[in-house]
Amino acid sequence: MSVTLGEEIMLLSLDDESGAAKDREAAGWAVAGGIVLELALAGRLAVAEGRLEVADRTPTGTGLLDERLGLIDAWAAKKSRAPKVTDWLTKDHGRAVGATIESLRARGLVSEEQRKVLGLFPVRRYPEADGAPERELRERLASVVLRGADPDDRTAGLIALIHAAKLHRLAFPEVPAREVTPRMEKIADGRWAGDEVRTAIRTMQAAMVAVTVLTTVTVIG
Template sequence: MAVTLAEEIMLLSLDDESGAVRERQSAAWAVAGGILLDLVLAGRVAVEEGRLRVTDPTPTETPLLDERLLRIAAWAARRRRDPKVTEWLTKDHTKAVRATTDSLRARGLVREEQRRVLGVFPVTRHPEAEGATERELRDRLRAVVLEGAEPDTRTAGLVALVHGAKLHRLAFPGVPRKEIAPRLDEIAAGQWAAEGVRHAIRDMQAAMVAVMTVTVLTATT
């Protein structure tokens, strides 16, 4: 069973040794977006003009995606019209992080540890249990973004999510954002996928930028 986009983003975000989530808020938006984009790529959900709808409720046989597909279908069925992508991301982003981390643990890619902060406050951490998957992921991202390799559709989608959520430091540590931003723009807008998927990727990226902007403005007012 292939690692999902959401799981890949979570692997980039989790500190390998401490298991803490880095850039938690931005990563949460990208994780929720990754699940939605994987459902688009699987032909289960369509994203058009900033709105989403379930086009095929058939399970994908990937538990993380199928659970979310059921939730989206039930939620959307109560709406008068197709809901906005931003509405679903706002509703699901924190839950998606937990579901994705649980999926990584079930796959044996991370382990769960209970710790106490300052010896008092209990916290749950997920340090790395198997590093080969993340190494392959980072090698693939470096090849596409830093070395100019042609991305496949899923990698292009992953790059667009990382770029939209401003997770450059997690994906490319030590590389200044301004040095890779033009290449990230090129990949996100490129002709790497069918037209419908390209439009979905563009809409997903725009939705993440929108919800993150609202979050920042709310936090500063």
């Protein structure tokens, strides 16, 4: 399978040379949201009215997605009703980032380096190893957002997540957010898409707004 939505967001976040993550907190939420949306678009999850449930347990054939599908299935089975999307994102976003980076490393798209901050504290960084997928991704985003091309379902979902998490700077580092926000908002609205796709995108967008606002309030408080 091609690079997943969560992996695409992670590629946008990771600095190509240093391998450090930019906008790490918001990007982490978006990565977890991207995995859920990818599973919804693949028909494995039903996502509507702020809740999710497993609709099809058939493996997708992509390790990152299938692992998350199994975890969601086991977690949701313990609930008396379909759980909230925001509850899953809150539970999984940290682990989802680690799993997504490992998937990128296994694909050969990033490499792993161990460094020490201030010569004392060991950290891992993930610089770019194969830049082709990210170049294709940025060209696809530019084509849709800057040049007005019609998006496919996955690209529209990706743009909706980026917009909801306020990651405009990661996708378009040289373009002021005010110049891309109206177009991204129109795409995220999803009026061009079918009912199921539109519902999934809107539900995930609402969940992303909710968790990122909650995070901001918690940090400020």
